[in-house]
Amino acid sequence: MKRTALTIFLGLVGLMGGNSLAPAQTVYPEKSLQLIVPFPPGGASDVVARIIGGELETRLGKPVIIMNRPGGGTTIAAKEVARSAPDGYTLFFSSNSSFTLPAAVKESVPYDAAKDFEPLGQVGKITLALVTYKDNPVKDVASLVAEAKANPDKLSLASFGVATVSHFAGELFKSSAGVKMVHLPYKGSAPAMNDLIGKHIQYHVDTVIAVKPQIEAGTVKVLAVFSGKRTPYLPDVPTLAELGYTGIDFASWGAVVAPKGLPPAVHDKLTAALEEIVNSPSVIERFTTVGFEPGFMRYSDWAGAIGKETAEMKEIAQRAGIKEE
Incomplete structure (x- = not known):
């Protein structure tokens, strides 16, 4: 009888206190994030990254620290991010300088841009x-x-x-x-x-x-x-193509990525925040002021897009004689 009563009592405790005994669900983010930039302060990527970082900080409610990691033709920073934990606390803002060009000219790159990164979205072009x-x-x-x-x-x-x-x-x-x-x-x-x-x-x-x-x-x-058409930021400056140097239509596109393997909920939260930032009228105005051409794009096939552009860049590199130094 006593054992039965004790069993019933413990069962009731389990029912009433089960939620308190279960592991607490963590809410991302719990701490500050770092947004790594492969150039020193003051350059184009740094300017754009600081705008994005500040806006992410406002929307996520946690500090976003800009970490400048120059050198190696951007590969030092990219390698660091590729080997970081895919927990959403290390992000990377860079361009084709990191994602397609190194593999087009180098014998060996210390990361695979198509496989080691998870895209949150392209944010625009320069x-x-x-x-x-x-x-x-x-x-x-x-x-x-x-x-x-x-x-x-x-x-x-x-x-x-x-x-x-x-x-x-x-x-x-x-x-x-x-x-x-x-x-x-x-x-x-x-x-x-x-x-x-x-x-x-x-x-x-x-x-x-x-x-x-x-x-x-x-x-x-x-x-x-170098763009195919004159940029609205320098409307009086001719393109190389219109000066007779045909086939030159080249720009720097920027994307925010994370190490491959982000939890889906974290990926979705970051992507939604980034899309909101890039489409924000106040952010568009700030981007435009500094000469960045905003435009958010989600990648349905990051690996395919990176592979295709890398192949195109290799062809151009061979034709132009671009070699690793």
Whole structure:
């Protein structure tokens, strides 16, 4: 009788207190997130990442810390993210500089962009521009090409990293124009731009985001852009295609990804937040102010998209003579 009563009593306790004894359901996020950027502060990716990070922080209710990890043509940062825990606390904002170009020019890449990352979404594109310092006597692309042909391997053309979109675009231009210029890779946009302004280098390929403030400050001039159509941010600047360098239509697209294997609920929450951010009128206005062309896109087949573009970039790399340095 006592045993029966005890059994009934324990059963009632289980019914009444079962919820309190069960493991608590965690609510993501419980702590701060890090958004890793493969360039130093001040460059195009850094500017966009800080806008996205601030907006994510507001929507998720936890700090989003921007972590700059330059070097290796963006592969150092990408490798770090690829090997991080897929828990939603490590995110990566980068471009084709990390996801397709390294595999197009390198014998070995320390990650597989098609398999090691889980996309949260593409957030937009950035136009690339060919720039020089303000008082360079060379006024246009035709004059630059003439000077480069007269002085092969004497003029410098900088990029913001080996195998980045900046490097790739520069090599495309040299190949199309039939000129030989010395490639000077930098660890990021900001140091390259500083050396251009200081006249330590003659020419540089950079993003409109990085170039626009310098145009307004009167320190650089833009000779041409690499997009197929003129950018609304620099409507008076011609495209290389319209100047006769056909086949050049190249841009930097940006995406936010995480290590492969995110819990579905975490993936969905982050993707929804990111889409809301990119479509927000106030964010669109801020992006537009700095020269970023916003446009959210979900990837239904990330691996397929990355594989297709990588193959296209390999073909261009072989034709343009882009090689790992």
